[in-house]
Amino acid sequence: MGKRDAIVLSSSDDDDYRPSPRSKRSYEKPKSKSSVTRTNPSRAKRPRIPNSRLAKQSSNVDEMRLAFRDFDEVLNGFKVSAGSRKSNTKELWVDKHRPCSLEELAVNKKKVEEVKSWFEERLRTPKGETGGSSVLVISGPAGVGKSATVHVIASKLGAQLCEWNTPTPTIWQEHVHNSSAGMSYTSKLDEFENFVERVRNYGLISSSLNGNSKSSIILVIDDLPVTNGRSAFERLQRCLVLLARSTRVPTAILITDYGNEDSSDLTARWMEELQLSLESAGASKVAFNPITNNSIKRTLSRICKQELCNVAAEEIDLIAKASGGDIRHAITSLQLFCLKPNAELYLSSSNSTPSYPKENANELNTSSGGFSSQYGRDETLTLFHALGKFLHNKRETENVVASDQNAFQVGEKFSRLPFKMDSPEKILCQAHGQSRPITDFLHENVLDFLSDEAVDDAWTVASYLGDADLLLATFRRTLTRHSETENVLQSAAASVAVRGVLYGNFHPSPSRWHAIRKPKLWQIDHSSSHNQNELLRQRFTTDVGPPSLSEVSVIATEYRPVLKWVGYRKAGDVGILESEDDSVQRMSMDEDSEICEDDDDIEDW
Amino acid sequence: MASSSSSAAAGGYDMPWVEKYRPNKVSDIVGNEDAVSRLQVIARDGNMPNLILSGPPGTGKTTSILALAHELLGPNYREAVLELNASDDRGIDVVRNKIKMFAQKKVTLPPGRHKIVILDEADSMTSGAQQALRRTMEIYSNSTRFALACNTSSKVIEPIQSRCALVRFSRLSDQEILGRLMVVVGAEKVPYVPEGLEAIIFTADGDMRQALNNLQATYSGFRFVNQENVFKVCDQPHPLHVKNMVRHVLEGKFDDACLGLKQLYDLGYSPTDIITTLFRIIKNYDMAEYLKLEFMKETGFAHMRICDGVGSYLQLCGLLAKFSVARETAKAT
Ligand SMILES: Nc1ncnc2c1ncn2[C@@H]1O[C@H](COP(=O)(O)OP(=O)(O)O)[C@@H](O)[C@H]1O
Ligand SMILES: [Mg+2]
Numbered sequence: 002m003g004k005r006d007a008i009v010l011s012s013s014d015d016d017d018y019r020p021s022p023r024s025k026r027s028y029e030k031p032k033s034k035s036s037v038t039r040t041n042p043s044r045a046k047r048p049r050i051p052n053s054r055l056a057k058q059s060s061n062v063d064e065m066r067l068a069f070r071d072f073d074e075v076l077n078g079f080k081v082s083a084g085s086r087k088s089n090t091k092e093l094w095v096d097k098h099r100p101c102s103l104e105e106l107a108v109n110k111k112k113v114e115e116v117k118s119w120f121e122e123r124l125r126t127p128k129g130e131t132g133g134s135s136v137l138v139i140s141g142p143a144g145v146g147k148s149a150t151v152h153v154i155a156s157k158l159g160a161q162l163c164e165w166n167t168p169t170p171t172i173w174q175e176h177v178h179n180s181s182a183g184m185s186y187t188s189k190l191d192e193f194e195n196f197v198e199r200v201r202n203y204g205l206i207s208s209s210l211n212g213n214s215k216s217s218i219i220l221v222i223d224d225l226p227v228t229n230g231r232s233a234f235e236r237l238q239r240c241l242v243l244l245a246r247s248t249r250v251p252t253a254i255l256i257t258d259y260g261n262e263d264s265s266d267l268t269a270r271w272m273e274e275l276q277l278s279l280e281s282a283g284a285s286k287v288a289f290n291p292i293t294n295n296s297i298k299r300t301l302s303r304i305c306k307q308e309l310c311n312v313a314a315e316e317i318d319l320i321a322k323a324s325g326g327d328i329r330h331a332i333t334s335l336q337l338f339c340l341k342p343n344a345e346l347y348l349s350s351s352n353s354t355p356s357y358p359k360e361n362a363n364e365l366n367t368s369s370g371g372f373s374s375q376y377g378r379d380e381t382l383t384l385f386h387a388l389g390k391f392l393h394n395k396r397e398t399e400n401v402v403a404s405d406q407n408a409f410q411v412g413e414k415f416s417r418l419p420f421k422m423d424s425p426e427k428i429l430c431q432a433h434g435q436s437r438p439i440t441d442f443l444h445e446n447v448l449d450f451l452s453d454e455a456v457d458d459a460w461t462v463a464s465y466l467g468d469a470d471l472l473l474a475t476f477r478r479t480l481t482r483h484s485e486t487e488n489v490l491q492s493a494a495a496s497v498a499v500r501g502v503l504y505g506n507f508h509p510s511p512s513r514w515h516a517i518r519k520p521k522l523w524q525i526d527h528s529s530s531h532n533q534n535e536l537l538r539q540r541f542t543t544d545v546g547p548p549s550l551s552e553v554s555v556i557a558t559e560y561r562p563v564l565k566w567v568g569y570r571k572a573g574d575v576g577i578l579e580s581e582d583d584s585v586q587r588m589s590m591d592e593d594s595e596i597c598e599d600d601d602d603i604e605d606w
Numbered sequence: 607m608a609s610s611s612s613s614a615a616a617g618g619y620d621m622p623w624v625e626k627y628r629p630n631k632v633s634d635i636v637g638n639e640d641a642v643s644r645l646q647v648i649a650r651d652g653n654m655p656n657l658i659l660s661g662p663p664g665t666g667k668t669t670s671i672l673a674l675a676h677e678l679l680g681p682n683y684r685e686a687v688l689e690l691n692a693s694d695d696r697g698i699d700v701v702r703n704k705i706k707m708f709a710q711k712k713v714t715l716p717p718g719r720h721k722i723v724i725l726d727e728a729d730s731m732t733s734g735a736q737q738a739l740r741r742t743m744e745i746y747s748n749s750t751r752f753a754l755a756c757n758t759s760s761k762v763i764e765p766i767q768s769r770c771a772l773v774r775f776s777r778l779s780d781q782e783i784l785g786r787l788m789v790v791v792g793a794e795k796v797p798y799v800p801e802g803l804e805a806i807i808f809t810a811d812g813d814m815r816q817a818l819n820n821l822q823a824t825y826s827g828f829r830f831v832n833q834e835n836v837f838k839v840c841d842q843p844h845p846l847h848v849k850n851m852v853r854h855v856l857e858g859k860f861d862d863a864c865l866g867l868k869q870l871y872d873l874g875y876s877p878t879d880i881i882t883t884l885f886r887i888i889k890n891y892d893m894a895e896y897l898k899l900e901f902m903k904e905t906g907f908a909h910m911r912i913c914d915g916v917g918s919y920l921q922l923c924g925l926l927a928k929f930s931v932a933r934e935t936a937k938a939t
Contacts, residue, residue: 091653091718093747095769144768227698227737257765330768336655337771340647409856415896415936426889433661433774435760465903472906489885490913493906496889500899 094336095329098304100149103157105303107296107328108146108289115287116253117154123251124160124217134283136245138276140256141289144327147255150289151221160217165196165224190233193226197244200252220252234271238278245282254279273534291326294318300328301335310339387432388442388517391499392450394506395421417504425499426492436495440469441520443502449515455508465501469494536561623822624815627790632673635666636814637782641773645670649677652718656743656752658728658767660759661775664813667755668726674753675722679715686713691726701731701738709746721750728754729761736763743769777812786814787821794825802831809840811886843875843883852884852891852901855929863926868919877917881909881925900932 100106106113119137139147155162200220228234241254256276259269280286298321305312312335320338324331396418422428429439444466451458472494536556629635632646641659648654654674659667679686688708690700705723713721725731743752743766752770756762759772787803790796806824810817820840821831828835837844847870854863870880888901908925 091720093653093655096747143764224741227734229698229734259764327764327768330770330772333655333769333771337644337657337773340644340651409858409894409897409933410938411894411896411936412938415894417895430777433776435758465899468903468906472910489882489909490906492889493885493902493909497899497903497906500895500902504895504899 093333094304094308095332098300098307098332100146100153101156103153105300106146106150106153107292107300108150109293109296112287112289113150113154116150117157119285119287120154120158120160120219120251124158124219133285134245135248135250136252136254136279136282136284138254138256138279138284138286139289140258140276140286142259142291142327143257144324144329145289145292146328147257147289148221148223151219151253151255155219158217158219160219163218163220165193165220165222190226190228190236194236194240197240200250201244201247218250220248220250222252222254225254225256228271234275238275241275242278242282245279245284254284270530270534273531274537277534292328293326294321297321297324297326297328297331301331304332304335305339308339312339384432384434384438384442385517387428387434388439388446390422390428391425391443391502392446392506392515392517394450394503394509397421417507420503425503426496429495429499434495436469436491436498437473438520439495440466440473440498441522442517443498445520445522446515446517447502447506450510451506452508452510455506458505458507461505461507462502465497465505469498469501472497622819623790623794624818627786627793627818628669628672629666630673630676632670632677635670635673636786637778638665638775641775642666642670644773645674649674652678652716652720654678654720654722654751654753656747656754656770658754658756658759658762658770658772659775660756660762660772662777662812663757664810664815664817665775665778666814667775671724671726671753671755675724678719679722682713682715682719685711686715686719686721687724688721689724689726691724697732698735698738701735701742705739706742709742709750720748723750723752725752725754727756728766729756729758733763736766740765740769778814779812780807783807783810783812783814783817787817790818790821791831796821796825796831797829798831801833802836805833805836805845806831808845808886809836809842841875841879843870843873843880845883845887848880848883848887849891851926852887852929855926855933856893856897858930858933860926860930863929864923867922867926871919871922877912877919877922878909880922881905881912885909894936896936897932900936901929904928904932 103113103117116137116139123135139151141147152162226237228237244252256272258272276286298317301312301317301321304310305317316338317335320331320334324334397420399418447462447466448459451462472490533553536553632642632649635642635645638661657671659670661667675687676683688705690704708721708723711721715721728736739752740763754762754766754770759767759774762770784803784807787806791798791803802824806817806820809820820836824831824835824839827839833844833846847866851863851866851870854860854866867880885902885905888898888905891898893901904925908921908928911921
């Protein structure tokens with residue numbers, strides 16, 4: 002329990018805290034994987050980030066110890082943690098197969114190189130003499146290896162990695178909080194501000210009790226405190242901007258982008274804003290892209306080999322595609338996928354039988370044919386199958402069902418041959434299709450599938466898609482009401498979109514193969530909100546309310562043209578010019594070009 | 607199957623059947639075979655990855671998670687499982703404090719077993735609370751795993767989705783629901799005619815919870831399950847009646863269709879009730895493709911207006927009129 006004593010004074014977290022999961026592993030299994038365990042000094046010496054609140058309260062130590070002893074007694078009731086003696090097979094695969102070397106990192110080499118050389122530079126130059134900020138913003142979608150990259154690079158450079166984690170109110174802290182009246186409650190944001198303040202003034206070395214000042218230190222902020230409301234966000238923003246301006250510890254701030262999330266979600270907007278303000282405070286930025294399909298496949302195959310799981314190439318391909326460039330999700334899905342319902346097939350790595358009975362492997366593949374439609378984060382992939390059916394519009398060649406004399410006859414112009422597929426509603430249900438993406442995808446792609454002369458068809462299709470859009474818009478408004486409402490509007494919208502496309506496409510283009518594209522509308526929405534943010538940032542007023550449309554258009558149509566016309570030259574000017582280029586680039590929507598540089602194939606949708 | 611899940615005398619006769627017949631074992635869960643078979647492997651071997659179960663209501667998501675947790679943890683369930691659902695307070699502070707404290711708690715478990723945090727109806731958590739969950743999920747993955755259930759996975763923020771394996775549940779098929787109903791009907795000795803069960807399946811629309819509730823309600827109200835009783839209990843317009851309205855429109859008997867509508871309206875069904883049934887009937891009615899498309903479109907629009915507050919009888923008549931116009935337009939000359 003002496004270990005816990007140390008924690009009282011030095012760290013706000015308990016012993017489950019781990020700077021990197023591998024340190025945990027080396028601690029459990031000292032003999033295995035020795036090559037891994039000694040590469041990163043941080044594994045041996047855990048960084049100690051004292052909690053200022055506790056450190057300052059050292060006069061209260063006795064009191065705290067007292068309270069703490071009570072806690073010990075409670076603790077003794079429990080025994081050893083279940084996790085502490087587990088074998089390797091009981092880990093999550095994302096932890097177990099965490100990349101240990103630059104080679105294993107599935108991230109684009111150029112991006113990794115960028116990050117690496119940035120850190121090299123900051124670590125090489127004596128402190129305080131570096132031009133520019135010591136803060137690097139790494140942004141990107143969830144699960145593209147932002148943290149992993151920093152960890153690997155830190156160990157490669159032999160630097161000690163310190164992570165900021167939102168402090169945990171452990172049981173004893175709560176206890177102390179309740180029993181010692183002198184201690185006031187600090188919010189997470191307060192704690193974060195204190196922490197940043199300390200780092201700015203003293204760096205991390207001074208706070209490191211073990212005095213290991215020779216090794217260089219990298220600070221990672223992976224877990225920004227959640228801000229609730231605009232004013233809290235602004236405090237966070239201010240505090241990070243200060244950090245970017247003045248810290249001398251090389252710091253990586255990891256920010257997760259929210260792809261095509263509801264633009265009504267303010268967090269996404271704020272995160273974008275935060276990045277912009279950090280950049281204008283001098284921080285460098287590296288934006289990570291979704292990981293390419295091929296890199297994910299390579300990683301998945303490697304894991305399969307190590308886990309002795311025999312997974313067909315097509316399955317790996319499907320999992321990779323369905324993950325939408327999110328490698329963590331791909332690995333997690335693979336772990337689930339490798340659970341073989343058949344007892345003999347499930348081989349834990351401890352029980353290493355190298356070969357497989359052939360017929361069982363086959364059986365496995367057939368039984369898992371439905372994988373793609375059931376798992377995988379990227380719902381759009383599960384849609385593709387369905388979309389293909391709708392767009393290709395396969396019909397019987399003649400009316401096979403003898404038409405009932407009494408039944409209502411429609412005119413030739415309105416009649417269609419029977420579908421050569423299940424009813425659209427059934428297909429939609431199987432594809433787990435959500436109405437909005439379906440409508441957007443159909444809208445994006447349908448013209449490719451109409452024959453060139455069929456303008457009337459295009460007219461029909463467009464009108465039905467418009468109707469579906471209207472239904473969906475209403476759906477959004479009534480979202481909070483009872484679910485029955487949602488149901489009818491949602492399914493009506495999806496049916497109208499799909500059936501409109503099927504019915505309208507009377508003269509399908511001769512069957513050519515078309516790749517299905519992701520809706521451009523999404524990208525446009527994204528760039529438009531980006532530009533809007535950019536515009537708002539350039540306002541020279543300090544009060545920042547929620548952006549209103551009129552404000553933005555005033556800025557765009559009057560403010561900026563006037564500024565240009567007057568030939569406004571001042572300090573802020575440079576910023577404007579730069580960001581102008583940026584927004585122009587974004588408007589051209591050539592975001593793919595970035596991906597093209599990759600050594601891997603481009604995913605074409 | 608029934609006996610394994612019904613805890614004999616517990617609760618007496620007014621215990622809800624959805625609870626009484628909630629499967630206790632993963633293997634008893636009906637439908638979604640592929641998903642359930644994988645959960646079964648987890649129940650046997652442990653090392654549950656973080657999971658998101660997503661799908662429409664009443665398809666067994668909550669049931670699966672509870673059964674899985676029970677099978678994994680057995681006698682330790684009480685101390686090693688933290689259940690939070692939408693009715694609990696799940697603001698940022700709860701996530702930060704309660705869940706983190708639970709994650710740090712020491713519990714002795716057999717190898718390969720982890721503490722489990724169950725977050726039911728996760729899509730109703732605020733995104734801030736979900737944000738706060740993100741790191742906890744990662745840091746304590748060696749001792750604590752998460753199982754989330756939600757209706758639409760897209761309402762779970764991406765960083766959480768990224769850390770979980772996604773298991774999608776679909777609506778149950780009519781056969782699957784019927785199978786389960788037969789088990790319950792047998793165990794409770796409910797007198798029924800097959801049409802009665804069909805009616806229950808229609809009203810349930812792939813939702814097992816609804817099916818069991820409607821069955822129990824019909825039984826306790828009338829002691830006999832036939833069509834009439836089911837639709838009376840469920841307070842839904844009788845589908846046959848609505849179907850006749852549509853047939854009349856298609857046959858060009860607009861007057862008859864309106865008469866049928868008036869009768870329904872006079873019975874006290876709200877426009878929303880009527881239109882919901884109407885939409886479902888149209889979806890399955892065998893008619894010309896063009897007409898089906900137009901009918902669905904117009905029904906959607908009418909529904910939209912009703913949602914906007916124009917829930918009048920006139921709107922419903924107008925809808926029938928629009929159907930007729932579509933029919934006239936398309937008529938063979
Ligand atoms: N697949 C299923 N197999 C058997 N019973 C089910 C199934 N799905 C739902 N039920 C019944 O319906 C009730 C509600 O199911 P639940 O799992 O809570 O649905 P949800 O998917 O909304 O979480 C359960 O108590 C159970 O009796
Ligand atoms: Mg539920």
